[in-house]
Amino acid sequence: MDFLGWRFFPLLSVLASFLLFYMKTSSKPSNSECSFLPYDRFWITSNNIVTPHGVISGAVEVKGGNIVSVVKRENQQWKLKSANVVDYGDAVVMPGLVDVHAHLDEPGRAEWEGFSSGTKAAAAGGITTLIDMPLNSCPSTVSEETLKLKVRMLDSASGFWGGLVPDNAFNKSALEGLLKAGVLGLKSFMCPSGINDFPMTNASHIKEGLQVLAKFKRPLLVHAEIQLDSESDLEENDGVDDARSYSTYLKTRPPSWEEAAVRELLEVTKDTRTGGPSEGSHVHIVHLSDTRASLDMIKGAKSSGDSITVETCPHYLAFSSEQIQDGDTRFKCSPPIRDSANRERLWDALVDGHIDMLSSDHSPTEPELKLLDEGDFLRAWGGISSLQYVLPVTWSYGRKYGITLNQLASWWSEQPSKLAGQDLKGAIANGNHADIVVWEPDTEFDLDDNHTAYHKHPSISAYMGKRLSGKVLATFVRGNLVYKEGKHAPAACGVPILAK
Numbered sequence: 001m002d003f004l005g006w007r008f009f010p011l012l013s014v015l016a017s018f019l020l021f022y023m024k025t026s027s028k029p030s031n032s033e034c035s036f037l038p039y040d041r042f043w044i045t046s047n048n049i050v051t052p053h054g055v056i057s058g059a060v061e062v063k064g065g066n067i068v069s070v071v072k073r074e075n076q077q078w079k080l081k082s083a084n085v086v087d088y089g090d091a092v093v094m095p096g097l098v099d100v101h102a103h104l105d106e107p108g109r110a111e112w113e114g115f116s117s118g119t120k121a122a123a124a125g126g127i128t129t130l131i132d133m134p135l136n137s138c139p140s141t142v143s144e145e146t147l148k149l150k151v152r153m154l155d156s157a158s159g160f161w162g163g164l165v166p167d168n169a170f171n172k173s174a175l176e177g178l179l180k181a182g183v184l185g186l187k188s189f190m191c192p193s194g195i196n197d198f199p200m201t202n203a204s205h206i207k208e209g210l211q212v213l214a215k216f217k218r219p220l221l222v223h224a225e226i227q228l229d230s231e232s233d234l235e236e237n238d239g240v241d242d243a244r245s246y247s248t249y250l251k252t253r254p255p256s257w258e259e260a261a262v263r264e265l266l267e268v269t270k271d272t273r274t275g276g277p278s279e280g281s282h283v284h285i286v287h288l289s290d291t292r293a294s295l296d297m298i299k300g301a302k303s304s305g306d307s308i309t310v311e312t313c314p315h316y317l318a319f320s321s322e323q324i325q326d327g328d329t330r331f332k333c334s335p336p337i338r339d340s341a342n343r344e345r346l347w348d349a350l351v352d353g354h355i356d357m358l359s360s361d362h363s364p365t366e367p368e369l370k371l372l373d374e375g376d377f378l379r380a381w382g383g384i385s386s387l388q389y390v391l392p393v394t395w396s397y398g399r400k401y402g403i404t405l406n407q408l409a410s411w412w413s414e415q416p417s418k419l420a421g422q423d424l425k426g427a428i429a430n431g432n433h434a435d436i437v438v439w440e441p442d443t444e445f446d447l448d449d450n451h452t453a454y455h456k457h458p459s460i461s462a463y464m465g466k467r468l469s470g471k472v473l474a475t476f477v478r479g480n481l482v483y484k485e486g487k488h489a490p491a492a493c494g495v496p497i498l499a500k
């Protein structure tokens with residue numbers, strides 16, 4: 001696939017980093033409020049800088065929000081300006097994470113999350129770019145007007161995916177309006193989304209959508225599950241299965257749902273091949289859980305030349321169905337977390353490059369809707385709350401598989417940046433945006449009540465109670481030191497990331 005041709009409005013691109021923490025700030029923050037560092041030009045030094053060419057000891061020179069040089073330790077030139085050197089010793093300096101799948105739920109459901117809390121959590125977790133999903137806010141982002149609602153209420157923040165829904169799929173001018181207004185691509189569901197104003201699409205809608213996306217060279221993200229009622233084991237035992245039992249929930253969303261959706265979807269992704277009617281578009285399968293038939297078919301499509309990528313999420317890599325206690329609806333998400341053998345195959349697929357990238361799928365709600373008291377898996381809101389924790393979670397659970405810092409950077413920064421068309425992000429390299437996370441891989445911490453979480457409702461996170469390793473020390477967004485040892489800069493500067 002080739003994303004290099006994607007075009008972005010240069011000025012917005014230059015301004016495009018974000019992180020607004022105080023949405024009601026009426027006056028524009030001065031630059032000194034946006035960063036703990038007073039310098040426009042400075043050097044970040046460390047013995048562990050993750051570059052596309054490996055981990056080096058040296059310095060990253062930042063000027064005007066961009067990386068202007070990356071030099072190895074033996075080249076001592078940064079010492080000439082020693083006052084402007086921030087030395088992180090042995091801590092890891094890595095490209096900031098680009099989370100292409102987060103639900104921040106504004107406007108309309110700010111009580112679930114919100115841009116202010118969500119972007120603060122992102123910064124504390126080393127995420128420097130966040131792409132907001134078009135649903136769970138109210139209204140959903142399915143038109144130019146609804147996108148403007150999001151853009152207008154922020155001075156900040158993230159990029160946005162728009163929604164491909166039956167209403168706009170056959171309405172070329174509406175879809176083009178949404179894309180011209182700046183969404184980075186579209187998202188659709190092949191099963192009910194759980195949100196009334198975000199109905200599901202079928203293969204014909206997707207085929208039409210891809211033709212429009214091809215013109216803009218932007219991707220379609222697809223939730224690939226199809227409801228197969230007849231195959232649900234639950235029906236046979238109707239009334240017998242316990243809604244508090246995780247195995248009951250598992251039966252309601254078997255791997256065959258993912259398999260059926262992927263099979264149908266891949267009929268359409270053929271259009272994305274070179275010379276095909278939707279050449280230039282791209283299909284990205286979100287949160288893959290099934291590692292059997294679904295994954296095999298995706299591998300086949302890739303080798304046939306379909307422009308297709310796939311992500312999975314930390315919760316599928318960290319947890320397995322055997323460990324989920326009855327009634328613990330914090331773990332409910334769709335597709336579901338499957339058994340430990342499946343989890344092992346997910347790691348294999350990720351390490352082998354068959355799964356291209358990771359995303360949080362941070363999908364919070366109000367604690368009441370998680371029904372934690374009743375523990376009813378069938379009626380509880382499905383979605384895992386994780387935004388601030390994805391880096392330490394991936395690292396903590398991945399260490400036993402021998403994952404490397406460069407793999408982390410590929411899964412969390414480089415590949416997601418390509419998907420979102422952000423060519424100047426995702427790597428510590430000359431000319432790129434200075435979006436950087438500094439963290440200590442060996443520092444452990446407990447996710448308990450003493451740990452400061454910035455996203456709303458930390459109690460509903462499936463990770464609460466876990467011990468993790470990998471502490472974020474500092475986060476730079478466009479050269480602004482926006483987060484440092486538990487504190488956020490007083491304000492954040494930037495504008496939404498809009499495609500052009």
Ligand SMILES: [Zn+2]
Pocket residue numbers: 101103133361363
């Ligand atoms: Zn999602």
